[in-house]
Amino acid sequence: MSTHPRIDIHSPSPGEPVYGAGVWHFATYVDRYATDGYGEPRTVLDAIALAGAVGDLSVLDLNWPFPPGDISTAEVRDALAEQKLRAIAVTPEFYTGRFARGGFTNPDPAVRRQAIDLVAASAEVGRELGVEYVKIWPGQDGYDYPFQADYTDLWAKSVGALRELAQAFPDLNFAIEYKPREPRNRMVFSSVARTLLAIEDMGVDNVGVLLDFGHSLYGGETPAEAARMAIARSKLFAIDVNDNFRGWDDDMVVGSVHLLETFEFFFALHDAGWEGVWQLDQFPFREDPVEAARAGIRTMRAFHRALGYLDRDALAAAQASQDALGAQRIAKRALFRALAESESEPA
Numbered sequence: 001m002s003t004h005p006r007i008d009i010h011s012p013s014p015g016e017p018v019y020g021a022g023v024w025h026f027a028t029y030v031d032r033y034a035t036d037g038y039g040e041p042r043t044v045l046d047a048i049a050l051a052g053a054v055g056d057l058s059v060l061d062l063n064w065p066f067p068p069g070d071i072s073t074a075e076v077r078d079a080l081a082e083q084k085l086r087a088i089a090v091t092p093e094f095y096t097g098r099f100a101r102g103g104f105t106n107p108d109p110a111v112r113r114q115a116i117d118l119v120a121a122s123a124e125v126g127r128e129l130g131v132e133y134v135k136i137w138p139g140q141d142g143y144d145y146p147f148q149a150d151y152t153d154l155w156a157k158s159v160g161a162l163r164e165l166a167q168a169f170p171d172l173n174f175a176i177e178y179k180p181r182e183p184r185n186r187m188v189f190s191s192v193a194r195t196l197l198a199i200e201d202m203g204v205d206n207v208g209v210l211l212d213f214g215h216s217l218y219g220g221e222t223p224a225e226a227a228r229m230a231i232a233r234s235k236l237f238a239i240d241v242n243d244n245f246r247g248w249d250d251d252m253v254v255g256s257v258h259l260l261e262t263f264e265f266f267f268a269l270h271d272a273g274w275e276g277v278w279q280l281d282q283f284p285f286r287e288d289p290v291e292a293a294r295a296g297i298r299t300m301r302a303f304h305r306a307l308g309y310l311d312r313d314a315l316a317a318a319q320a321s322q323d324a325l326g327a328q329r330i331a332k333r334a335l336f337r338a339l340a341e342s343e344s345e346p347a
Helices: 044-054 073-082 109-129 151-168 192-202 213-218 223-232 259-271 289-309 312-320 324-344
Strands: 019-022 059-064 086-092 133-136 173-177 207-212 236-240 278-280
Touching: 019 289, 044 059, 044 073, 044 289, 059 109, 073 086, 073 109, 086 109, 109 133, 109 151, 133 207, 133 236, 151 173, 151 192, 151 207, 173 192, 173 236, 192 207, 192 223, 207 213, 207 223, 213 223, 213 236, 213 259, 223 236, 223 259, 236 278, 259 289, 259 324, 278 289, 289 324, 312 324
Parallel strands: 019 059, 019 278, 059 086, 086 133, 133 173, 173 207, 207 236
Antiparallel strands: none
């Protein structure tokens, strides 16, 4: 269990965002080289205890089935209550080796049905936990080679599966986390535009977008612009934030590489009146997970403070004339002031 000193700050200050994280932030990881893993194995209950030690987290997104697979919903509910946390989402694991040839798009109808049924079962668990949405990350849905698949068929299977689930659970939201690739070389839901188009084709109200900042970077998008597109259609259901070097989904600590673009992303959310959870999706392979979470939240808190320092009228004038240097000067003045204050405060 956690050896970190507890910091009991699970209720945000008035006007401050609610901070959350994917519970996998506190798991242990493997890659194709360190197949023995980075650190000792942890169950979801261990991960929840570490999340509680952060002090600033209020909500968690939970993988389902709960790792390592023999943990009940009641145990998870009790663990969350003990740490003064709540579940905001469940993420069904229909992207594992069992679905190597696809989940919703598998050529075998029986396996497609298994994927849909697994997501439906996770939605039932989500109902028990009182989640706000079921996160859909169909990592195995796509293709790897030219001529491998009928693209129209992949699209129809993906749209149809999600339409079926949304209609079966009208009381729940489903949030699609798009990504350009990995594990498939090309994923069906690979960009904000494609995902929004698919949602339009579904013709249901309870399917939207989960915008992962790192996936947007990795896909060559400008995350602030992607957020505006989803918000304009009332389809930005959730966000995950992290960072990367744009060549891979590195899931680094928030603001560690693209500091100004991340600030622009949060400005876009705030400017559009979006009030969802500011949620971490970091993978601290070699860093202490509690300290990595605290670092990410400290940076996000600085972004929130910087939004209050931003000269909106001056920025609007600079953007109206597309004055790049003037607009950046205004944004940097607010951001650097907030960061300096944040770093001078006790950790």
